[in-house]
Amino acid sequence: MKTMLDDRKTAILAAVVQEYIATAQPVGSGSIVRSEVVNVSSATVRSELAVLEAEGYLVQPHTSAGRIPTDRGYRYFVDNLTKPGRLAEPVQKQVGEFFSAAHGRIEEMLHQTSNLLAELTHSAAVVVGPRAEAVAVRRVTLVGLSESLATVVVVFANGSVENVSLELEPGDDEARQNAVSAHLSSQLDGTLLGEISELASSGDPEVDRLSAAALAQIQTVAATDHVYTGGVSEVAKAFDAVDVVRSVLHTLEQQFVVVSLVSDIVNRGMSVAIGVEHGVEPLSACSVVVSPVVVDGEHLGSVGVLGPTRMNYPQALATVDVVSSELGHRIEEG
Structure with a gap:
């Protein structure tokens, strides 16, 4: 049974997630009060933060620090608070112009698509092309x-x-x-x-x-899958811990793991897998946002982005959706 938070806890959780995504710094009660997302005292905010922590939505990395979202907190944010995003007009224009100008071998177009997606989202991008x-x-x-x-x-x-x-x-x-x-x-x-x-x-x-x-x-x-990755260096910038960076980069080099990861998420009917949800332990500090590439009504490939769990989910969802749609149209045109 899905747990629903009351309006105040929901507003506070959203404020923590959004600020942590923006700053990568633990969020304290003072920030919540100053943001005026709820009109209550600092003591009440601290009490609600403690409840959210006890219920597994937030965690306090250090006793004296503020709190950061857990995978459960991000999941609640994505499922209940993230509205379908819309790309800014200049970005939509950039994507449209990219595919209008994309000619030549499809392999080159798929490779360039992964670079475009990485550039737009500042995340690692994965494009799984149609099997021959x-x-x-x-x-x-x-x-x-x-x-x-x-x-x-x-x-x-x-x-x-x-x-x-x-x-x-x-x-x-x-x-x-x-x-x-x-x-x-x-x-x-x-x-x-x-x-x-x-x-x-x-x-x-x-x-x-x-x-x-x-x-x-x-x-x-x-029968071989064709996988194209772009922006892998963006993932390296997102983590401070060298062992996490090394683990993530090593996993992204394994084509079979990447294909299985993306395919499993799509086959489960998901568009976002957060942290341990995707089941690839070396990528447990990452989230993956994916969308199928549909051509003539058939699922012939996938596009996705991979980044830290504190990624900008509305932007990632909107970008992946638009790019997958445009790529499907372009492949359909031949």
Whole structure:
């Protein structure tokens, strides 16, 4: 059962969270009284702060210091006090212009999107692009590199390109390679790699052998998640403790962990995971704000930001929402 605070405690908790986000300093009763969020005495504010601490919404890092929010305090703030934010007009214009000017390979656009998101939120940004297996194939070409090695180049409908190496056997000459290119294109153009289990026969067992080997290599690469991170240095600036910085940076370098983190939050229907809620212990001092990238009604990727639990949640939510929406439209346009 969800606990609801009375109006006075709610106002005091909001004041503590907002001031701590802004200053990174423990908040004392004097600050609350001066802010005039509640018209009560300093003694009453101190009493309410003590109750909020006892109920797990605040913690006092030092006896003589003020209080700071706990993960529970941030969660209450996000769920009950954070209204959907709206980006400032100049920022919305910047995002719109960025995607209007984004051309070329999708990989480069996704990388640039992570940098844009990091710049706007002053947090680490994560962009998980669509898996190639979920995007229609536009063209397949087999290119010989030597007598024993070739590369298979696959161009997808969204502009992304995958290259895989393929070992050749004696007799896999240029004519056979051209036949494989033609066979793969006839079978794969316009289809989704994730829906192909096997190829129809070309009538030539050797072409079928090489085509099957190429398809297996392509599908392995196409099932790989593409993750782009930006602004990682912003996270380092947010923490004083060297061990926390080291732990966070090391975790962000692990692509599988990042993908699992973002996917799990989205799959749980959440937009914000605070502290230990996301289940990745090395990132317990961080919050993650995510939004799915939807293309033609399907979830094909995600964007998110990661920062300290004292992040500016309204701004992060608004920014992630706008960027994910614009990115989805841009991918849809091709």
